[in-house]
Amino acid sequence: MIYTCTLNPSVDYIVHMDELRVGELNRALKTLTFPGGKGINVSRVLKRLGVDSTALGFAGGFTGAFIESELRNEGIACDFVHVPGPTRINVKLKAGLETEINGQGPVISSEEVRRLIAKIAALSAGDVLVLAGSAPPSLPVEAYEQLAAEAAKRQVRLVIDTSGPALRTLLAYQPFLVKPNHHELAELFGVSALTKEEVVIYGRRLAEMGRHVIVSMGGAGAFYFGEEAELFAEAPEGTVRNSVGAGDSMVAGFLAAHASGKSLEEVFAYSVAAGSATAFSEDLCTKEEVKTLVGRVRVARL
Numbered sequence: 001m002i003y004t005c006t007l008n009p010s011v012d013y014i015v016h017m018d019e020l021r022v023g024e025l026n027r028a029l030k031t032l033t034f035p036g037g038k039g040i041n042v043s044r045v046l047k048r049l050g051v052d053s054t055a056l057g058f059a060g061g062f063t064g065a066f067i068e069s070e071l072r073n074e075g076i077a078c079d080f081v082h083v084p085g086p087t088r089i090n091v092k093l094k095a096g097l098e099t100e101i102n103g104q105g106p107v108i109s110s111e112e113v114r115r116l117i118a119k120i121a122a123l124s125a126g127d128v129l130v131l132a133g134s135a136p137p138s139l140p141v142e143a144y145e146q147l148a149a150e151a152a153k154r155q156v157r158l159v160i161d162t163s164g165p166a167l168r169t170l171l172a173y174q175p176f177l178v179k180p181n182h183h184e185l186a187e188l189f190g191v192s193a194l195t196k197e198e199v200v201i202y203g204r205r206l207a208e209m210g211r212h213v214i215v216s217m218g219g220a221g222a223f224y225f226g227e228e229a230e231l232f233a234e235a236p237e238g239t240v241r242n243s244v245g246a247g248d249s250m251v252a253g254f255l256a257a258h259a260s261g262k263s264l265e266e267v268f269a270y271s272v273a274a275g276s277a278t279a280f281s282e283d284l285c286t287k288e289e290v291k292t293l294v295g296r297v298r299v300a301r302l
C-alpha cells in the first residue's frame, strides 16, 4: 500500500490575470481552487493513474475540511490528524510569469505529532511512504526525522520530495526514491546553479544515498541515477499552463509505472511524461494525457 504524508497541506488558489500590478487593485480573469501540498498531489495523480493510496498529514479548519472532502470525492482515502488551526492557502499567480505565495500553516502540537507517528507505526514492511513538502514552521525540526525513523524501523520504503535541512536529514534513511529539482540538488551540496554536467556529478553522489534518484529540471528535462542505469530525458514540448505539481506528478508517475513492473527506461519515461502532462494542464495530469505524451519522451543512457 502507498501512503503519502503531507505535513503542511494547502488549498491552492490559482489566480489567472493578464498582468500583476503591484500596489494596485488587480482583478482576476479566472480563479481555480485545488487541494494541494506535495504528498496530496502525489495521491491525486496516483489515483488518476489507477493506483490507490492513503493521504496522511495534518489538516484543520474549513480549508482542511475542503481538502478532505475533495480527496474523498476523488475516491482517495484520508487519515489526517486534525489540528485546531486552519490549513494554509497557497496563492499561485499566473500573469505571464508564475508567482507563488505559500502560507505558513497551522501550529502543530507535540501531541499531534505523536498521533501522526502512531499512524506511521501501523505501516508494514513493503509499504511505501511518500514524505513530501515543507513542514509548518511550528513543527519541531526533528519531527520529519521521527516519522522517517518509524517507517525505516518497519522496512517501509521511503520516497522523499522535500528540500533544505529536512532533505539532508532524511537521506540518512536510504530512501527508495528521492526527487530533488536541480535547485534543491545544488542547495543540498552547498553549491550555486548547476550546469547539466554538474547535475551528473552531484546526482551520482546523491545516488550513493538512495536507490532511485530523479533530478528534475523543469522544461530542460530530467536525469535518473541508480545502480542499474543512468538516464536522461528531454521534456516534451508543449504549452505550459500550470507547472504547480509537475514534480509531484513525476513521483506519482514513477511509483505507478514501477508498481506495474515496467523496465527502468519505461518507468522513467512515464515519470517525465506525467510531470510534463501536469505542466501542460490546468490541474494535475490525467492518465490519458500521460499516455499521449509518453511516446514523445526520448530516454537516453548516459
Ligand SMILES: Nc1ncnc2c1ncn2[C@@H]1O[C@H](COP(=O)(O)OP(=O)(O)OP(=O)(O)O)[C@@H](O)[C@H]1O
Residues within 6 Å of the ligand: 180, 181, 182, 216, 217, 218, 219, 220, 221, 222, 235, 236, 237, 238, 240, 243, 244, 245, 246, 247, 248, 249, 250, 271, 272, 273, 274, 275, 276, 277, 279
Ligand atoms: N516547461 C515545461 N515543459 C515541459 N515539461 C515540463 C516543464 N516544466 C516542468 N515539466 C515537467 O515536469 C517535471 C518536473 O518539473 P520541475 O523540475 O519544475 O519540478 P519541481 O520543481 O519539483 O516542481 P513542483 O515543485 O512545482 O512540483 C520535469 O522534469 C518535466 O518533465
Ligand SMILES: O=P(O)(O)OC[C@@]1(O)O[C@H](CO)[C@@H](O)[C@@H]1O
Residues within 6 Å of the ligand: 008, 010, 012, 035, 036, 037, 038, 041, 090, 102, 132, 133, 134, 135, 244, 245, 246, 247, 248
Ligand atoms: O510549501 P511547500 O510544502 O514546499 O510546497 C507546497 C506547494 O507549493 O507544493 C505543491 C506543488 O508541488 C503545491 O500544491 C503546494 O502549494
